[in-house]
Amino acid sequence: MSNIIFDSRLVKALECLRYLADFAGRDEAFTDKLWTGLLGDGLLMEEFMYYVDNKTFMDKYKIAGYGLTDLYFFNMRNVEIKQDIGKNYADCNKEALALDTFMTMLEMKADPEKYIRWLDKGPGMDRFYD
Numbered sequence: 001m002s003n004i005i006f007d008s009r010l011v012k013a014l015e016c017l018r019y020l021a022d023f024a025g026r027d028e029a030f031t032d033k034l035w036t037g038l039l040g041d042g043l044l045m046e047e048f049m050y051y052v053d054n055k056t057f058m059d060k061y062k063i064a065g066y067g068l069t070d071l072y073f074f075n076m077r078n079v080e081i082k083q084d085i086g087k088n089y090a091d092c093n094k095e096a097l098a099l100d101t102f103m104t105m106l107e108m109k110a111d112p113e114k115y116i117r118w119l120d121k122g123p124g125m126d127r128f129y130d
Contacts, residue, residue: 013049017034021099023095037102044106057072063116066119071105
């Protein structure tokens with residue numbers, strides 16, 4: 001009989017991701033894409049597990065000096081600009097923003113220059129145009 005090593009933390013992380021995604025109104029395709037990305041990056045998975053336990057970012061994972069907190073506020077500003085309210089409103093879905101932040105980090109990992117350019121330009125719609 002062979003030994004099977006089973007990491008129950010990953011099962012718990014997947015359950016939490018599915019719960020958060022459902023709460024945030026994210027579809028199964030989003031959840032699957034994010035889960036696949038987390039599985040492929042142990043450090044980002046560690047950040048996600050920390051988020052699940054603490055509802056805040058550990059913020060150790062960085063790309064070009066930008067961490068999850070930077071991307072969270074970047075995403076929050078994008079939502080605010082789109083809704084044209086300019087502040088962190090009370091009915092903001094913070095879980096959706098957190099999940100979007102993890103997805104943004106995965107996308108930034110795949111194409112860092114694009115995101116670094118946007119982050120360096122700061123808030124405003126003009127950052128999307130060169």
